[in-house]
Structures are given as C-alpha cells and as structure tokens.
Amino acid sequence: MxxxxxxxxxxxxxxxxxxxxxxxxxxxxxxxxxxxxxxxxxxxxxxxxxxxxxxxxxxxxxxxxxxxxxxxxxxxxxxxxxxxxxxxxxxxxVSKVKQYTRLVRYGINTPKTAVAVGKEQLIEAAKQFGITPFITKHNRAGKGLGVQLFHSIEALTQYVEGPDFEEPVDGITLIQQYIESPAHFITRAEFIGGKFVYAVRVDTSEGFELCPADACQIGDQFCPVGEQPAMKFEILPMPKPDLIPKFEAFLAGSGIDVAGIEFIMDADGHAYAYDVNTNTNYNADAEKAYGTYGMLELATFLKKALNK
Missing domain, CATH: 3.40.50.20 (Rossmann fold)
Structure with a gap:
C-alpha cells in the first residue's frame, strides 16, 4: 500500500x-x-x-x-x-551561502555577507568587510545558533581567540551586515506546496534564537506578576506583500516545496531575507489565534499528492 x-x-x-x-x-x-x-x-x-x-x-x-x-x-x-x-x-x-547566492538571483535583497574558513581568515575578512556593527553566524546552523553581534574588530578578535569561540560544524563562518529592526521583530513567511500560507511576526527582543516550534517556546517566568506577556509569535498580514511572488519563484526554481523564509526590515522599510528553513515548524498559539494551522495544511497537501 x-x-x-x-x-x-x-x-x-x-x-x-x-x-x-x-x-x-x-x-x-x-x-x-x-x-x-x-x-x-x-x-x-x-x-x-x-x-x-x-x-x-x-x-x-x-x-x-x-x-x-x-x-x-x-x-x-x-x-x-x-x-x-x-x-x-x-x-x-545545510548552506546559507547557497541560500543567499540563489535569493539574489531572484531579485531578493540579502544582507552583505562574507565567507571565511579558519580563525585568522575570519578576522581578516572582518577587517575587509567595511561595515560595523556586524554579526557572525554558521553556514550550517539553525534556530539562530552561533549568532554573535560585534561592534568592533577588537571584540571579534577577543571572541575568536578566546575559549568561547564556537566552531561551525562545516568549518564555514559568515560575517554579515547587521540589520537592525526598529521594532525588534523579524517576519517569517510560510509556504506549503510552494505557495504562501501566512506570515508570522517574531519578537526578537530577547535574542537570536527564533525557532517558532512549541518546543522552543520561551516561558513567562520573567514577566512581572499580573501582566500579560506579549506574544513572541503572532500571525499578521504580510508586511511586504510584493515579496510573495519573488519568494514563490525562488522556491519553484530551487526545488523547495515547503519552507519558512525569514526576513527583517530596517528603519527605512527595506527588507532583507536572511534564512530559508526547509524544516519549518509552526507555533500552536499563534495559529490558534489566527485560525490557520500549518501542519493541517501540510497534511492536506501530502494527502492530495498521495491520492494522485
């Protein structure tokens, strides 16, 4: 069967x-x-x-x-x-380098990025980068793991040469332009069968770990007693609807059927895509408030494909 x-x-x-x-x-x-x-x-x-x-x-x-x-x-x-x-x-x-080079081909902005292998080359790449502040991240990662923000080459050097330096699993570290969101949020656009489903706004005020899955939820233990904690994940209208056809074209041309594409907007409203997650997860609380359920949409998509 x-x-x-x-x-x-x-x-x-x-x-x-x-x-x-x-x-x-x-x-x-x-x-x-x-x-x-x-x-x-x-x-x-x-x-x-x-x-x-x-x-x-x-x-x-x-x-x-x-x-x-x-x-x-x-x-x-x-x-x-x-x-x-x-x-x-x-x-x-498994490669953010591959994501960025492909996104640009479809007219989608990405943050300026440099690639380095080796500690000395990482510091040298940062010196030549020409932009501060900047972040480092791993080429193969997830949930924002390994992301560090630096305001100077000296701070990067201290980190790279210190005991807390985190080696990337594939040896490749990225130096990337830091895009600051005035409202401290990013947007994750979800696609199933290559088609847009919804956009979720993710509060980034507590850091870079942005996994929307229930297992990654941050509890309310730090919220003042009696106050309703703000939703970390909230489904809202797509803030940049002109990106939807570009994202869909990128997915179709790249052999990607299911994905969450994360982007951030700067103070001038310019959007920069910085992550394509083909292992996308969904947040139950946000979906319950919105009335659309990603895993149900995905299961329906798979059922239709099986029936064919």
Missing part, C-alpha cells in the same frame, strides 16, 4: 504532523535518519516522501544525519519516487 514517508532526525518535530495525518486518515511511516543503512540495488517502497532533515541536527548528536538523508534521497529519486523537499532543497537547508 502506498503511504506518506516522513524523513527526519527529530521525533519531537514530527508529532504534530503525525496527528494531522491521523486526523485525515492518511497512511504514513516515519524514517528516522540519524543512522541506518540502505541497499541501493533494492527498489524503494511505493508512496510519496517528505524530507524534514534539519541543518541543526548536529546539536542533537546527529552529526551525519544530513549526509545520510542526502544518500537516501538520491536513492529515492533515482527510482523516480516523489520527494518533497528533495535533494536540491536539502542542499539549501
């Missing part, structure tokens, strides 16, 4: 999709790809496959999960199986 197969490395991030597939009576199976084996001469099962591999898998001790997922997806595609967020999408998930 044909079914939906979910390729992933984190059970916590598949629970809500599984519940929606059960709700819609969709047969499915999960493949946890932190480790495993395949016989390339054996034909894969019938069905459709949805890849949810994450660039941050190494933070869960699944260092080689993306590499193994790439091998599995190549095997599936070689037999003509339908893979949503297939091999091309996975290559964007």
């Amino acid at each position: 044909s079914k939906v197969y979910i390729l992933h490395e984190n059970d916590e991030w598949t629970i809500h999709l599984e519940k929606r597939l059960q709700q819609l009576d969709v047969p499915y199976e999960t493949w946890h790809l932190a480790e495993g084996h395949i016989d390339l001469s054996q034909e894969p099962p019938e069905g459709i496959f949805y890849n949810r591999m994450s660039a941050s898998s190494h933070t869960r001790n699944h260092r080689f999960a993306p590499e193994y997922a790439a091998a599995v997806i190549d095997w599936l595609e070689s037999y003509g199986r339908t893979v949503f967020n297939g091999s091309r999408a996975l290559s964007y998930e």
